[in-house]
Amino acid sequence: MLLKGIGMIAADTSRTIYYLDGLIKERMFPEFVLVLINKDEQLLPGQENSKSENKLIGLLEFNNIPYKISEDKNINSNEVVQLIGSRHESIFIFSGFGGVLLREDILSTGKKFLHIHGGYLPDFKGSTTNYFSLIHENTIGASSIFLTKDIDCGPVLLRKKFSPPQDRTEIDHISDSEARVNVLIETLKKYINDGMFSFELERNTGGETYYIIHPVLKHIAILGK
């Protein structure tokens, strides 16, 4: 099924591959994908290796999903802002490089950016929250939101908690992405079913904002039972 009016911003990360794999399995195809490629040698947040570009383009071509490659990997660059602003799709599934906030220019294009946060909102905002929630309550989570200028504070469409993964050593690139894709698909199914986006939690206030977890705590989260 063509996701009418829905595009995707796709950085060449392992998470994007998960998202696309998940969408394709469910026969949900975005109308258009804007691909952000990191040409630098240094990997960006979300990149497991530098080979995801080929896999990403291969997936798009094999499934006849229209795409365009941006020369600029920065979501806030003029080029990306103009490209997104000129598109007819009103919603973009956001899978950009991690750790970047959307600035005024891109937010004022009139588009909505559907982001899946790796954590249960509003309790766990910020970075690496699934490690914190594993220690805190032995769960991981994911929540779908529309992005706003404040980190993880947009209205929550859907949120879920999951049991801890069998293999906790692969949270960064596997379990976290699996939880997110689960919530993404469920959010889109609900949208298709209802014909509109509805919110589970419109006022996403309170909670705690976390920063990148210290490796000692990360190890305890992984080694925990």
Next chain:
Amino acid sequence: MKKYEYTEANRISNPHKYMYTKYDGEEFINAYVEDRKSHIVRFKNLTNSSTLDKNLYLSTEYFLVKGKLLPMKDYGNIKNIDTFSGKNEIKTDELLLSIIVNHLNKGFNNKDLLLKNWTDYFVQRFEVTKKIFESYHSKELRAGKGNNDTARLYGLLSLLLTLNFSITRNLKYLSTLLKLNDLLCSLDDTHLNDIPSEALVFIMSTELEFINTINIDKTGVSYAS
């Protein structure tokens, strides 16, 4: 024996981003514990003459052990927390001292939002820049001003987070505390001259206790001996 890399270089001039840190199994926790223990031995042997903050550290230690406030002798003028505002430039040491003393005065059931907001402000500044500046400009207090290599300020923030984690058990504070303590351990003896050696020993030993308690709870393993 695995090396604990986070204290290897001066972490003020060579900050660590802690992004996507590698999983190294139980060996990593052992390496961390041994590294901290070796620094505790080093700090015990410091011929450090600083007595500036000694009473504050002793009072905090007494508070954490006995749950009571030890009257502080002649600590000097501590500014009232209400006198600090986001509209004016702030002196970091004055504000940190004020938050710590307020915490001590208010005790374990303290839920003062103002103290939390100021503590979160310093956590955010340190997590984003990996620096603590002597003062912060008035414009939303984002930009630091003056030196950022004064060990005493990192020590005071470490003390505040020690106190804060004891009171709240919020892992966000423990995660930042571990990074701050990595930084303090990475500094040479001369650089640490403005922190009483007893204070360094107290901060590091308390952090090890925190980690050991969580580790026993989550993994069933104790690393203390």
